[in-house]
Amino acid sequence: MAGLNKSEFANPVINWIDTRLPIFTMMQKEYGVFPTPKNFNYFWNFGALAMVNLMIMIITGIFLAMNYQPNTQLAFDSVQHIMRDVNYGWLIRYVHQNGASMFFIVTYIHIFRGLYYGSYKTPRELLWMLGVVILILMMATAFMGYVLPWGQMSYWGATVITNLFSAFPIVGPKIVTLLWGGFSVDNPTLNRFFALHYLLPFVLVGVIFLHVAALHITGSNNPLGIDVKTPQDTLPFHPYYTVKDSVGICVYLIVFSALVFFAPNYLGDPNNFIPANPLVTPADIVPEWYFLPFYAILRSVPNKLLGVCMMFGSLLVMFVLPWLDTSRVRSARFRPIYKWFILLWVVAVVVLGVCGAHKPEGIWVILSRVSTLYYFLHFLVIMPVVGKLERPLPLPESISKPVLGGRGGGPMPAGAAAKPMEKA
Amino acid sequence: MGKLRTILAGVFAAGLLAAPVVAEEDTAMPNMKWSFDKIFGTYDLAAAQRGFEVYSNVCSNCHSMKLMHYRDLSGIGLEPEQIKAIAAGVTVPQGVDDQGAPKDGPATAASQFKSPFPNDQAARAANGGALPPDLSLIVNAREGGPNYVYGILTGFVPAPANFKMQDGMYYNKMFPGHQIGMPQPLQDGTVEYTDGTSNSLDQEAHDVVTFLSWAANPELVERKQIGVRVILFLVFMTGITYAVKRKIWSDVH
Numbered sequence: 170m171a172g173l174n175k176s177e178f179a180n181p182v183i184n185w186i187d188t189r190l191p192i193f194t195m196m197q198k199e200y201g202v203f204p205t206p207k208n209f210n211y212f213w214n215f216g217a218l219a220m221v222n223l224m225i226m227i228i229t230g231i232f233l234a235m236n237y238q239p240n241t242q243l244a245f246d247s248v249q250h251i252m253r254d255v256n257y258g259w260l261i262r263y264v265h266q267n268g269a270s271m272f273f274i275v276t277y278i279h280i281f282r283g284l285y286y287g288s289y290k291t292p293r294e295l296l297w298m299l300g301v302v303i304l305i306l307m308m309a310t311a312f313m314g315y316v317l318p319w320g321q322m323s324y325w326g327a328t329v330i331t332n333l334f335s336a337f338p339i340v341g342p343k344i345v346t347l348l349w350g351g352f353s354v355d356n357p358t359l360n361r362f363f364a365l366h367y368l369l370p371f372v373l374v375g376v377i378f379l380h381v382a383a384l385h386i387t388g389s390n391n392p393l394g395i396d397v398k399t400p401q402d403t404l405p406f407h408p409y410y411t412v413k414d415s416v417g418i419c420v421y422l423i424v425f426s427a428l429v430f431f432a433p434n435y436l437g438d439p440n441n442f443i444p445a446n447p448l449v450t451p452a453d454i455v456p457e458w459y460f461l462p463f464y465a466i467l468r469s470v471p472n473k474l475l476g477v478c479m480m481f482g483s484l485l486v487m488f489v490l491p492w493l494d495t496s497r498v499r500s501a502r503f504r505p506i507y508k509w510f511i512l513l514w515v516v517a518v519v520v521l522g523v524c525g526a527h528k529p530e531g532i533w534v535i536l537s538r539v540s541t542l543y544y545f546l547h548f549l550v551i552m553p554v555v556g557k558l559e560r561p562l563p564l565p566e567s568i569s570k571p572v573l574g575g576r577g578g579g580p581m582p583a584g585a586a587a588k589p590m591e592k593a
Numbered sequence: 594m595g596k597l598r599t600i601l602a603g604v605f606a607a608g609l610l611a612a613p614v615v616a617e618e619d620t621a622m623p624n625m626k627w628s629f630d631k632i633f634g635t636y637d638l639a640a641a642q643r644g645f646e647v648y649s650n651v652c653s654n655c656h657s658m659k660l661m662h663y664r665d666l667s668g669i670g671l672e673p674e675q676i677k678a679i680a681a682g683v684t685v686p687q688g689v690d691d692q693g694a695p696k697d698g699p700a701t702a703a704s705q706f707k708s709p710f711p712n713d714q715a716a717r718a719a720n721g722g723a724l725p726p727d728l729s730l731i732v733n734a735r736e737g738g739p740n741y742v743y744g745i746l747t748g749f750v751p752a753p754a755n756f757k758m759q760d761g762m763y764y765n766k767m768f769p770g771h772q773i774g775m776p777q778p779l780q781d782g783t784v785e786y787t788d789g790t791s792n793s794l795d796q797e798a799h800d801v802v803t804f805l806s807w808a809a810n811p812e813l814v815e816r817k818q819i820g821v822r823v824i825l826f827l828v829f830m831t832g833i834t835y836a837v838k839r840k841i842w843s844d845v846h
Contacts, residue, residue, distance in 0.1 A: 207845060249660050249730075252812070259812040260819070404845065412838045419831035423824060430820020431632060434733060442734035442809075443726075452769075569846075 199385055204403035205410055206391035208568050212286075213389070213410075214417030215279035221418055222272045223377070227370050229265040237317065239363035241356045244319035245444040263433040264425075269311050270436045271425050273459035276307065285511055287499030288390040294491035296383040301487045303376050308460070308484075310369040313362040315457055320441030325454045327354045327362070333467070336474040353447070394500025395564055402568035453528065461525030462518050466544065468529045469537040479541065486548050493548055495556030503562040507555050510547060517543045622737045622767075623744045625799065629806060632821070635814045636807050639788065641669040644804025647784050647797050649679075652728060655720060655775075657708035660729035661808055664702040668811050669804065676702050683707050721761040723774025732802070732809040739802045741767065746798035749777035 174194060176187035187193040236255050238247035251258035280300070283289055289297035316327045331354065334344040350357025388397060397403055404410070428435065436458055440451045456464050463480050470476035486493075501508040517540040524537035628637035645666065648658070663680040667673070680700040685707050687698040700707065709725075710716035717724050726734075735741045748767035752758055762772040779797045786792055790800075807813075 246660070253660065253665070259816065263816075408841050409845070412834065412841050415834045416831065416838050419827055419834050423827045423831065426820060426823050426827060430816055430823065433816070439734050439736050439738075442730040 199406075200411075201405065201407045203385065203406040204388070204397070204400065205406045206389055206397055206402060206568055207404045207409075208391050208393060209389070209410070209413070210392050211413075211417060212278070212282040212392075214414055214421075215275050215282060217414040218275045218417060218421050219272065219279055220377070221421070222268060222275055223370070223373065226265060226268050226272060227374075229261050229268065230367070230370065232261050233265055234367060237363075239317070239360050241319060241359055241445070244317065244359060248318045260429070263429045267425065267428045267433060267436065269314060269457070270428070270459065271421070272307065273311070275421070276304065277459075280304070281515065283390075284514075285501045286390055286392055287394050287494070287496075287501065289491045290494060290497075290499050291491065293383075293387050293390065296380060296387060297491060298488055299376060299380040299383060301484070303373060303380060304487075305484055306369055306373050306376060310366060310373065311457070311459065313366040313369070316359065316362045317366060318441060319359065319445045321443045321445055321449070321451050322438045322441040322454070324354060324445035324447065325451055326456055327358065329454050330456070331358075333473075333477050333480075336477045338474075390499060391568060392500060392502065393565055393568060394498065394503070395568065398567045399569070455526060458522070458526075461523075462521035463525075465521040465525035465537040466541045468525070469534070469541040479545075483544060486545070490548065490552075493552045495553050496559065496561065498561040498564065503564055504555075504559055505562060506559045507552075510551050510555060513543065514547045517547070622740050623747070625740055625743055625802075627739055627806070628803065629810075629813055632817065634817070636669065637803055638670040640800045640803040641807050642671065642804075643784075643786055643788065643790060643796075644800040644802070644807075645669060646786060647779070647801040648728070648804055650784050651778050652801065653706075653709060655709055655716070655725040656728045657710070657725075658706040658729045658808060659708060659727050661706040662702070663700060663704055663706070665808075665811065669807055673702070680704055721774060725775065728805055728808070730809045732806045734809075739806050742805060743798050743802045745773070746779055746801070747794060 173188050174191035176184045176191065176194060178184045178187050178193055183193055233251060236247065236251045236258065238244055248262070251262050253259075255261075283297065283300065312326075312330060316323045331345055331348045334348065335341045337344065346352065348358070348361075349355070350361055391397075438455060438457075455461075463483060466483050467476045467480040470479055496504060496507065498504055501511055520536055520540045521544070524533045524540065527533040529537070628634055628640065648656075663676050663683075666676050666679065671679075680702050683700040683704070684697050685700045685704050687696055690696040710719060713724055732738050732742055737744070744767035745765060748765045749763060750766055752764035752771075756764065756771070758764060759772060762774060763776050764771055765773040779794055779801070781794050782792050783794075784792055784797055790796060
């Protein structure tokens with residue numbers, strides 16, 4: 170369907186461009202007047218925050234790459250060169266380093282939002298699955314980024330994690346050799362990790378574009394988990410949510426700055442200030458905090474192959490979540506039983522994180538096994554069963570109804586009383 | 594028999610009481626006051642300069658600081674002339690001469706700190722097989738940071754009677770495993786300070802740790818100063834943005 174766009178912009182330059190390439194019309198439609206449920210709480214900030222965080226990571230990363238040397242002989246010192254000799258290099262690097270942690274904090278809260286309010290349920294299954302792809306890509310990117318400073322934890326973390334693939338029968342050792350580019354973690358490994366660490370963020374940008382595109386087809390979920398019924402249920406994205414997201418971005422930047430300026434190494438490991446040494450193994454090889462829950466799942470199983478499968482499975486199970494959840498009610502707010510199970514799941518993940526930071530002995534083994542069991546039990550058993558058995562609370566008739574309710578009702582919109590939420 | 598049982602019980606009880614005390618004394622991390630602690634903390638430059646004296650006179654005989662250059666010393670308040678004088682007193686390799694033979698010459702402000710040994714093997718050979726670690730990042734590279742390094746420097750005590758020491762090792766209550774390859778480097782009066790500060794072991798250790806903390810995090814002061822301004826600005830921005838949000842949302846029911 171060729172044909173010029175009928176642009177409504179008054180500015181002649183914008184109009185001229187928009188007639189031929191309607192990017193302004195598109196932006197106006199998707200971010201200007203885009204109808205957005207009016208009842209978002211601050212949990213709905215975290216998608217925008219993740220987007221801001223990705224931009225910060227890409228920008229700081231490009232400047233770091235200008236001064237970094239992906240060579241085992243030079244990498245460690247080149248990072249210190251950035252910290253000491255490059256103008257504001259310490260700032261760029263600390264922002265990038267702590268930006269990774271912030272990215273995971275923001276993304277984990279974003280995922281919790283989706284889990285609690287049922288944002289993965291029909292019709293948003295594909296949107297959710299793209300989100301899982303984003304999470305996995307993020308993890309791969311973060312892992313390879315952590316290897317680049319070539320400290321002790323970089324080296325040994327890379328060794329331990331890449332070795333996990335050797336658990337797979339037949340193809341395992343071949344995969345490991347391919348990852349290493351040789352027969353141990355060495356210069357070829359560092360080179361390819363650097364190349365991929367630079368590439369993957371742009372793949373992320375692509376998948377995030379699809380994630381947002383899918384979101385703009387289905388529209389956003391909301392804390393009530395019910396569909397938008399009438400235009401009264403929505404607000405234009407701008408200025409209502411641009412300004413609300415801005416408040417969130419300011420608060421997020423305060424937390425981010427507190428880390429960068431006052432505790433830049435708080436989340437790091439002292440061992441990574443020691444240059445990589447293949448002959449000396451650190452007493453504890455611990456991944457960055459954001460991998461600890463998965464690390465604990467891996468270690469909770471005595472069998473290596475099974476442990477690796479469980480670890481990857483803990484992520485892959487997310488793909489089928491929309492079909493494991495049998496409840497038609499989205500928001501846990503109206504699910505009196507499930508609400509406690511999902512909060513317990515969060516507790517299990519936090520406990521797993523703590524277990525991952527400790528040596529697997531004594532109480533930590535038991536705790537991580539119980540938590541791992543619950544992690545999978547929650548998705549594979551509790552979700553399908555509770556969805557069938559639970560009797561959800563009555564859903565509000567519409568998004569604007571509970572907001573107006575306090576003022577004593579007013580005339581009911583036509584047909585609003587007819588059927589409460591059969592689709593939910 | 595009854596007597597023996599009483600004695601055994603007594604020994605057991607004493608063991609129970611004593612064991613945690615000993616363990617605590619052995620591993621407790623000292624908790625010193627550092628000038629660079631806290632949000633507004635900065636480096637005590639006089640202490641850092643004294644610490645540099647300790648490093649140059651004592652530590653640098655075995656420990657390198659490869660990430661440091663003499664020019665960096667402006668960060669602890671040394672003047673360019675002082676830095677030039679310090680560098681000029683050090684002989685470092687300077688490429689090759691016209692005949693292609695390696696030559697030495699006086700260091701300049703731009704030179705790296707001179708390492709005591711040409712390579713790790715030479716360092717090990719001269720130190721009974723132990724490799725003295727590079728000190729550029731030592732404060733960041735150890736759990737406990739400055740307190741740990743201070744604890745090592747002041748942690749040389751006589752080994753307990755029943756403790757089995759290996760040859761060429763020294764007992765240190767802070768060091769993991771308590772056997773360290775480094776003999777006690779600092780004692781009361783090891784370094785004669787040019788500014789006349791009393792040179793007790795505590796003072797020397799405290800000064801050199803201040804210097805090493807600066808060496809590991811030379812950006813710390815500027816970082817905190819920028820940080821305070823950035824956060825004040827962001828708090829202000831949050832307030833303004835929240836007010837705008839309230840205003841815009843005031844017509845939403």
